[in-house]
Amino acid sequence: MKVAVIAFDGITPFHLAVPCLIFEGNAQDPGVSGFEVVVCAAGQAPLRTTAGFSIDTSCDLSAADSADLVIMPSWHDDCREAPADLLKTLERAHRRGAKVVGLCLGAFPLAEAGLLDGKSATTHWECADILAQRYPKIKVDPDVMYVDEGDVVTSAGVAAGIDCCLHLLRQISGAEVANRRARRLLIAPHRQGGQAQFIERPLPVTESDGRLSRVLAWATQHLDQAHTIESLAERAAMSRRNFTRHFRQTTGTSFKQWILSQRVAHAQHMLESSDASIEMVAQEAGFGSGLSLRQHFRTALRISPSAYRKQFRAGVSG
Secondary structure: OEEEEEEEOOEOHHHHHHHHHHHOOEOOEHHHOOOEEEEEEEOOOOEEEOOOOEEOOOEEHHHHHHOOEEEEOOOOOOOOOOOHHHHHHHHHHHHOOOEEEEOHHHHHHHHHOOOOOOOEEOOOHHHHHHHHHHOOOOEEOOOOOEEEOOOEEEEOOOOHHHHHHHHHHHHHHOHHHHHHHHHHOOOOOOOOOOHHHHOOOOOOOOHHHHHHHHHHHHHHHOOOOOOOHHHHHHHOOOOHHHHHHHHHHHHOOOHHHHHHHHHHHHHHHHHHHOOOOHHHHHHHHOOOOHHHHHHHHHHHHOOOHHHHHHHHHHHHHO
16 A cells, blocks of 8 residues: 655654654564655655754655555644645545545645545644634534545644554554554553643543553453443542542543443454454443444444444455
């Protein structure tokens, strides 16, 4: 799979590095060896960066015309209009069926190209209002880490690009490959909650946070059991109120949503890596029944467990 990452004059090096780190293969991680990553210059190379050094690439925007995944890793902080050749590149990619991704402020060129009209999208929370006002046809969600609309994907600010790229890697190569890449980079394979939790300054880590983390780690290893706020609060030696408060501060989401996402992720792993029946997957992931698994799986991923297994294995064999 060819991945085209578009760089521009004045880009922040971190933004450019994120998709390259996630998708570039190496000998230690053969799971992502099927990716070819090219950096395309939107403008005359060498390109200046905000860090004071330049990026010289032999590829211009034409290299994106043959890419399966086209990534706009960011955009200028002033959210300026994009040049016509860049917009045409994004439009062509979308028209021929490539997946187009806007990380952080990279959502702005996608929006200007009309790729987000009638869809949900996100961007850095500081510029979410600007995106919504400038492009009223877009449903802007300022609270989430990323939004996947299938043909177009957008992410929240800065480090949320990592979450988004890991999500894409998980889609293409499976949860095991994405988790292995996350471990190698020493980052969480899937962060709970949304960017709203980072708008205010987080509270310092306390002893209660440590107890909570240990309990949540235990819960993810025992998803087949029934879990409630009360039972986990008791295991953490915390009151229900204290547990709930620390849980929200730590994860940025509700307990119900957190446990559900853990169960869906475990079901994904089992569907990818085993021939276990749907009923067995449902039992081990804690859904109780195949019917419940199917309902929650389809709601979360817009696909049935059986179709997900078939799609994943077809992608691996291909």
